[in-house]
Each structure stands twice: as structure tokens, then as C-alpha cells.
Amino acid sequence: MSVLNELYQQVILDHNKSPRNFRVMEGATKHVEGYNPLCGDHYTVYVKLDGDQIVDVSFEGAGCAISKASASVMSAMVKNHTVAEAEELFRDFHRLVKGELAGEEELERLGKLAAFAGVSEFPARVKCASLAWHTLHSALNTNETSISTE
Ligand code: ZN
Numbered sequence: 001m002s003v004l005n006e007l008y009q010q011v012i013l014d015h016n017k018s019p020r021n022f023r024v025m026e027g028a029t030k031h032v033e034g035y036n037p038l039c040g041d042h043y044t045v046y047v048k049l050d051g052d053q054i055v056d057v058s059f060e061g062a063g064c065a066i067s068k069a070s071a072s073v074m075s076a077m078v079k080n081h082t083v084a085e086a087e088e089l090f091r092d093f094h095r096l097v098k099g100e101l102a103g104e105e106e107l108e109r110l111g112k113l114a115a116f117a118g119v120s121e122f123p124a125r126v127k128c129a130s131l132a133w134h135t136l137h138s139a140l141n142t143n144e145t146s147i148s149t150e
Helices: 003-017 065-078 083-097 104-121 123-141
Strands: 030-036 041-050 053-062 146-148
Touching: 003 065, 003 104, 030 123, 041 065, 041 123, 053 065, 053 083, 053 123, 065 083, 065 104, 065 123, 083 104, 083 123, 104 123, 123 146
Parallel strands: 030 146
Antiparallel strands: 030 041, 041 053
């Protein structure tokens, strides 16, 4: 295993063990429930908006290590960013887990998100890694209250 892979592994282990922003949010602007029936991952993502600024993000629920770590990294990355910036990260993440992002420069720009690059080799895990992002996307763009990856 390369040093980079080990580093990525550490990010996932750390965020699974101590997830950031793992709580129910009072007074959220929106919350959406996301479900991945393939694996059983089930989370609610909460967002608090001030105009187009995401002032707070949190999530709660349960699922596999990849889904929980991904939700944790997602919450830490989009907090204090605009909706448009979060959507750009969502698109980058989507390309990353589909194996469409390459080159160290692009991976470096993604920071901790790049930890999920290896998921692209395991199609079933792509849904685990993407669940929180799809749920956030739904919260920011639709009036739906729940989504499913199926
Ligand atoms: Zn999963």
C-alpha cells in the first residue's frame, strides 16, 4: 500500500470513529433523509442557511464506515461556504468516485475528499460514499424530504 493510500485510509478511519458535526440540528433551514437500501446506510442531513451561505451542517443516523466518514468530511467541507461552492464540491466528488478525476493537481485541490478516490474501484461502495452528498444536494435544491439511492 502506498503512503498516499495509507493517508487516505487514516482519514476514513478517523472520520468514522469521530464523525464531525454528528448531531441533530435545532432550527435547521432544511433537513433531508437519505437512504441507501443496498447497504442499509440511513442518515438525515441538516443545513442552516443565511441567504446563500451555509452557516451550519450536521447529520445523524447510521451506516457503514465509508458512508459515515463521507458524511463527516462533507459536513466539514461545505460549512461556511456558499450553496454554489457546495454544489461545485458535489460535482467534483461525483467525478472522483466515478474515477473521472485524475492527476495529482486535481486530487490535491480536493483535500480530504481525495480520501474517497479508491471507492471508484468498488461500484457498490460508490453509493455509500455519495449518499450524504446526494442528500445535501437534495436539501439545497429541492423540496423533497427524503431520497433513496435506488
Ligand atoms: Zn454503506
